[in-house]
Amino acid sequence: xxxxxxxxxxxxxxxxxxxxxxxxxxxxxxxxxxxxxxxxxxxxxxxxxxxxxxxxxxxxxxxxxxxxxxxxxxxxxxxxxxxxxxxxxxxxxxxxxxxxxxxxxxxxxxxxxxxxxxxxxxxxxxxxxxxxxxxxxxxxxxxxxxxxxxxxxxxxxxxxxxxxxxxxxxxxxxxxxxxxxxxxxxxxxxxxxxxxxxxxxxxxxxxxxxxxxxxxxxxxxxxxxxxxxxxxxxxxxxxxxxxxxxxxxxxxxxxxxxxxxxxxxxxxxxxxxxxxxxxxxxxxxxxxxxxxxxxxxxxxxxxxxxxxxxxxxxxxxxxxxxxxxxxxxxxxxxxxxxxxxxxxxxxxxxxxxxxxxxxxxxxxxxxxxxxxxxxxxxxxxxxxxxxxxxxxxxxxxxxxxxxxxxxxxxxxxxxxxxxxxxxxxxxxxxxxxxxxxxxxxxxxxxxxxxxxxxxxxxxxxxxxxxxxxxxxxxxxxxxxxxxxxxxxxxxxxxxxxxxxxxxxxxxxxxxxxxx
Amino acid sequence: xxxxxxxxxxxxxxxxxxxxxxxxxxxxxxxxxxxxxxxxxxxxxxxxxxxxxxxxxxxxxxxxxxxxxxxxxxxxxxxxxxxxxxxxxxxxxxxxxxxxxxxxxxxxxxxxxxxxxxxxxxxxxxxxxxxxxxxxxxxxxxxxxxxxxxxxxxxxxxxxxxxxxxxxxxxxxxxxxxxxxxxxxxxxxxxxxxxxxxxxxxxxxxxxxxxxxxxxxxxxxxxxxxxxxxxxxxxxxxxxxxxxxxxxxxxxxxxxxxxxxxxxxxxxxxxxxxxxxxxxxxxxxxxxxxxxxxxxxxxxxxxxxxxxxxxxxxxxxxxxxxxxxxxxxxxxxxxxxxxxxxxxxxxxxxxxxxxxxxxxxxxxxxxxxxxxxxxxxxxxxxxxxxxxxxxxxxxxxxxxxxxxxxxxxxxxxxxxxxxxxxxxxxxxxxxxxxxxxxxxxxxxxxxxxxxxxxxxxxxxxxxxxxxxxxxxxxxxxxxxx
Numbered sequence: 001x002x003x004x005x006x007x008x009x010x011x012x013x014x015x016x017x018x019x020x021x022x023x024x025x026x027x028x029x030x031x032x033x034x035x036x037x038x039x040x041x042x043x044x045x046x047x048x049x050x051x052x053x054x055x056x057x058x059x060x061x062x063x064x065x066x067x068x069x070x071x072x073x074x075x076x077x078x079x080x081x082x083x084x085x086x087x088x089x090x091x092x093x094x095x096x097x098x099x100x101x102x103x104x105x106x107x108x109x110x111x112x113x114x115x116x117x118x119x120x121x122x123x124x125x126x127x128x129x130x131x132x133x134x135x136x137x138x139x140x141x142x143x144x145x146x147x148x149x150x151x152x153x154x155x156x157x158x159x160x161x162x163x164x165x166x167x168x169x170x171x172x173x174x175x176x177x178x179x180x181x182x183x184x185x186x187x188x189x190x191x192x193x194x195x196x197x198x199x200x201x202x203x204x205x206x207x208x209x210x211x212x213x214x215x216x217x218x219x220x221x222x223x224x225x226x227x228x229x230x231x232x233x234x235x236x237x238x239x240x241x242x243x244x245x246x247x248x249x250x251x252x253x254x255x256x257x258x259x260x261x262x263x264x265x266x267x268x269x270x271x272x273x274x275x276x277x278x279x280x281x282x283x284x285x286x287x288x289x290x291x292x293x294x295x296x297x298x299x300x301x302x303x304x305x306x307x308x309x310x311x312x313x314x315x316x317x318x319x320x321x322x323x324x325x326x327x328x329x330x331x332x333x334x335x336x337x338x339x340x341x342x343x344x345x346x347x348x349x350x351x352x353x354x355x356x357x358x359x360x361x362x363x364x365x366x367x368x369x370x371x372x373x374x375x376x377x378x379x380x381x382x383x384x385x386x387x388x389x390x391x392x393x394x395x396x397x398x399x400x401x402x403x404x405x406x407x408x409x410x411x412x413x414x415x416x417x418x419x420x421x422x423x424x425x426x427x428x429x430x431x432x433x434x435x436x437x438x439x440x441x442x443x444x445x446x447x448x449x450x451x452x453x454x455x456x457x458x459x460x461x462x463x464x465x466x467x468x469x470x471x472x473x474x475x476x477x478x479x480x481x482x483x484x485x486x487x488x489x490x491x492x493x494x495x496x497x498x499x500x501x502x503x504x505x506x507x508x509x510x511x512x513x514x515x
Numbered sequence: 516x517x518x519x520x521x522x523x524x525x526x527x528x529x530x531x532x533x534x535x536x537x538x539x540x541x542x543x544x545x546x547x548x549x550x551x552x553x554x555x556x557x558x559x560x561x562x563x564x565x566x567x568x569x570x571x572x573x574x575x576x577x578x579x580x581x582x583x584x585x586x587x588x589x590x591x592x593x594x595x596x597x598x599x600x601x602x603x604x605x606x607x608x609x610x611x612x613x614x615x616x617x618x619x620x621x622x623x624x625x626x627x628x629x630x631x632x633x634x635x636x637x638x639x640x641x642x643x644x645x646x647x648x649x650x651x652x653x654x655x656x657x658x659x660x661x662x663x664x665x666x667x668x669x670x671x672x673x674x675x676x677x678x679x680x681x682x683x684x685x686x687x688x689x690x691x692x693x694x695x696x697x698x699x700x701x702x703x704x705x706x707x708x709x710x711x712x713x714x715x716x717x718x719x720x721x722x723x724x725x726x727x728x729x730x731x732x733x734x735x736x737x738x739x740x741x742x743x744x745x746x747x748x749x750x751x752x753x754x755x756x757x758x759x760x761x762x763x764x765x766x767x768x769x770x771x772x773x774x775x776x777x778x779x780x781x782x783x784x785x786x787x788x789x790x791x792x793x794x795x796x797x798x799x800x801x802x803x804x805x806x807x808x809x810x811x812x813x814x815x816x817x818x819x820x821x822x823x824x825x826x827x828x829x830x831x832x833x834x835x836x837x838x839x840x841x842x843x844x845x846x847x848x849x850x851x852x853x854x855x856x857x858x859x860x861x862x863x864x865x866x867x868x869x870x871x872x873x874x875x876x877x878x879x880x881x882x883x884x885x886x887x888x889x890x891x892x893x894x895x896x897x898x899x900x901x902x903x904x905x906x907x908x909x910x911x912x913x914x915x916x917x918x919x920x921x922x923x924x925x926x927x928x929x930x931x932x933x934x935x936x937x938x939x940x941x942x943x944x945x946x947x948x949x950x951x952x953x954x955x956x957x958x959x960x961x962x963x964x965x966x967x968x969x970x971x972x973x974x975x976x977x978x979x980x981x982x983x984x985x986x987x988x989x990x991x992x993x994x995x996x
Contacts, residue, residue, distance in 0.1 A: 031884075074984075075984075075985065075986065077986075077989060078907070078910070078911075078914075143901075144901040144902065144906075147900050147901050147906075148900070148901050148902055150900065151895065151900065154940075154943075155947065158943075158944065158947060158948040159947055159948060165948065166944055166948055169944075169948075170937065170940055170941075170944065173936065173940060174933055174936055174937060174940075177898075177900075177933050177936055178930070178933045181929035181930070181932065181933060182926070182929070184910070184913070184929070185913070185917065185922065185925055185926060185929060188910075188913055188914050188917045188925075189917055189922065191914070192914070192917055192918050195918075220922075
């Protein structure tokens with residue numbers, strides 16, 4: 001009875017507006033409240049959101065239809081409807097967002113941060129925006145949250161960032177802003193097409209999906225969507241903002257950036273690009289697969305040469321996100337090569353989704369590890385470290401585990417996604433398989449070499465003698481992350497069940513020729 | 516009959532009588548009694564708003580004085596908006612102008628005459644009234660700019676403005692004479708009728724005349740080929756005058772554009788469309804690019820104004836098919852934004868000490884968090900990022916542009932707005948990310964009274980609220996049309 005009552009509440013709206021409103025509340029009223037109070041308040045809010053999210057997961061039905069949907073007329077003259085709803089793609093990402101925010105809240109507790117209230121409220125507001133974006137089923141609502149998201153991130157990097165923060169944050173902002181204006185044009189264009197062809201035009205994504213587009217329209221829309229989301233992923237030629245942003249961002253900012261905001265790109269591909277312009281996606285899929293492979297191989301080598309810990313992990317993020325785009329566009333290509341059931345085709349998309357979730361955990365964990373080191377020595381350069389294992393054995397264990405998960409060790413979540421995608425490449429082209437699997441070598445090269453230089457050997461820097469091992473907050477965070485990474489690696493089937501129907505629905509849209 | 520016609524222009528009559536009265540009063544009053552003028556001025560404005568309100572109830576749609584003036588809901592609403600804005604500007608600038616010893620009769624008289632000029636301009640229905648209104652407006656503005664005789668910059672700006680505005684008036688008159696030569700009339704309705712003739716639409720002299728008229732009006736707008744005066748005037752004039760120049764004439768000119776292009780010259784759209792498109796592309800391009808290198812915030816806002824005018828013009832480009840609402844919406848939101856930004860500048864200037872260098876705002880956030888938040892909202896709205904009202908303004912214009920197939924233009928405008936993002940972000944960077952420097956004059960003296968400060972805050976919050984629910988502004992726009 002109680003469950004039914006709760007389920008009838010507008011839960012998605014709660015998930016969006018509770019963090020935003022409490023963030024604003026904190027910004028206005030809790031400036032003088034003291035660090036402890038602010039931390040506890042934000043942690044409470046994020047845990048409440050996590051609880052709501054768990055409830056949603058628990059009540060989620062394994063179908064492809066939009067669930068928990070809400071629909072209110074918002075700006076009828078613009079054709080904008082406040083329309084929310086989640087399916088198998090958005091639910092895992094929503095859960096990831098809520099979960100990682102809690103992690104960030106716990107892990108930031110031990111750090112000394114100036115302007116605490118503003119810091120935590122930025123994160124809360126950002127969480128609200130991201131949840132709104134993942135749960136939007138109206139393109140305009142998606143866009144509004146997508147672009148609003150820039151503002152808190154801009155401030156997080158700009159205010160609490162490192163030495164070169166201004167360059168990094170303005171680059172981040174302008175890059176993403178550039179992508180998002182193209183997205184805006186594409187959305188408006190689609191809306192005007194619906195206006196011409198349907199009686200009640202709207203920005204509804206389902207309407208966009210059923211829109212018939214000719215090939216030249218599809219190609220233009222494809223490029224607009226592609227550039228917008230490729231910047232977010234980021235894919236190879238558009239990636240240069242990411243290392244800068246990561247290096248300068250505070251630890252919490254890096255975690256959110258790597259774990260959540262990069263997924264927006266992949267999610268955008270799934271939501272907009274593949275179902276709305278499937279034929280153009282097919283035409284360009286070989287090109288995008290090549291770009292992804294360049295990201296995987298070339299960026300892997302770039303990561304090998306990095307002197308800065310955060311930069312190394314940022315490049316490894318780009319390389320791993322290359323797998324996501326690879327998987328997604330393999331599924332575009334496959335229907336034309338393989339005659340079989342959906343199972344073969346779905347492998348790429350499911351692999352990409354798993355890769356996104358697992359990369360969320362792993363990269364978040366790795367950035368937290370760098371944050372732990374940075375808090376102690378105030379430097380991110382690899383050459384200043386060495387022999388940390390002598391003073392921080394517990395940390396060394398966790399760090400090794402996360403590094404191995406990043407490489408894709410079987411048994412960790414990193415393995416599942418990469419394995420599925422590599423399997424999917426077999427069905428298309430053996431050369432792709434070869435190139436994609438080089439990541440296993442390059443990845444282990446840069447991760448393990450970095451690990452060796454930082455953790456092993458003799459202590460070169462005297463300050464390392466004074467290192468104390470992980471404190472309780474860090475231990476909690478790392479333990480939770482470890483558990484999740486292992487669980488997802490050993491038993492990923494709940495996640496598959498969650499998104500299976502949605503994946504099939506997406507494949508149906510991809511296969512159906514739109515012209 | 517005459518009485519009825521006079522009643523319809525009662526607002527103009529009241530304002531001209533009161534302006535003369537204030538001038539006489541100003542000559543006799545002692546310096547410490549000047550506040551009387553201020554209250555008379557406000558009272559006049561209130562009464563005019565009241566009169567317009569009454570006139571609005573009658574749903575008038577009339578051409579009076581042999582068709583030289585048209586009064587309808589559109590003109591009345593625009594007049595009302597202008598009067599309301601003007602009153603707010605007068606209220607806000609009270610403290611600042613007494614700081615630079617301008618708090619006297621001339622100032623108020625000239626402001627009133629400028630308002631009168633705009634009102635005549637909006638309600639003009641033949642070319643002579645249009646010219647009259649435009650000249651009254653620019654002459655008053657010119658004197659207002661040079662009113663603070665101590666400042667060299669102001670004098671320079673005034674001379675520049677005067678010379679260039681005379682040249683543009685010359686262009687306008689020449690254009691009018693050409694059109695008169697072909698059509699044998701200066702009445703808008705008659706010209707509109709004559710232009711239904713397809714042969715005349717391609718008449719070369721008519722085309723040239725139209726081009727001259729457009730250039731004459733665009734000068735007052737400050738769009739690109741005629742933009743040279745904008746940065747100098749914005750920089751040189753006292754801040755209240757800058758606010759006046761940067762906001763009110765835009766409404767008036769958007770109004771006259773509507774009349775000229777949509778109601779009179781709509782058959783000549785093949786001529787003015789290309790022209791306006793060219794002007795708007797050039798304005799967006801130059802405005803945004805030159806603004807990047809500005810270190811003076813007033814000049815930067817001037818170039819950003821040029822870029823925004825480009826956007827407004829691009830909206831008029833497609834307004835025949837898709838309505839004028841996007842243009843009005845954009846104009847109102849832009850005016851709110853620029854009004855807010857200049858209020859911020861005014862807040863930090865007093866007794867001739869202007870904090871107009873961007874670096875003067877360094878680290879403002881640590882000292883004034885709430886004010887910085889408001890500035891931040893205003894700037895994000897200027898960039899056009901949700902959840903601020905600027906986003907919807909941009910969105911509406913772009914939607915009508917895409918609808919009529921100008922996709923390439925839209926992409927160009929958007930890329931330019933990304934470039935524009937850079938210089939707005941630069942201010943945010945200075946306010947939020949830079950360390951405070953000790954010798955700033957920020958927050959030592961305020962050029963804004965408490966009322967003005969509250970108006971600034973309300974303005975900022977309005978921008979934010981309209982960003983979440985823009986329907987009120989939209990309703991106003993629909994009421995106007």
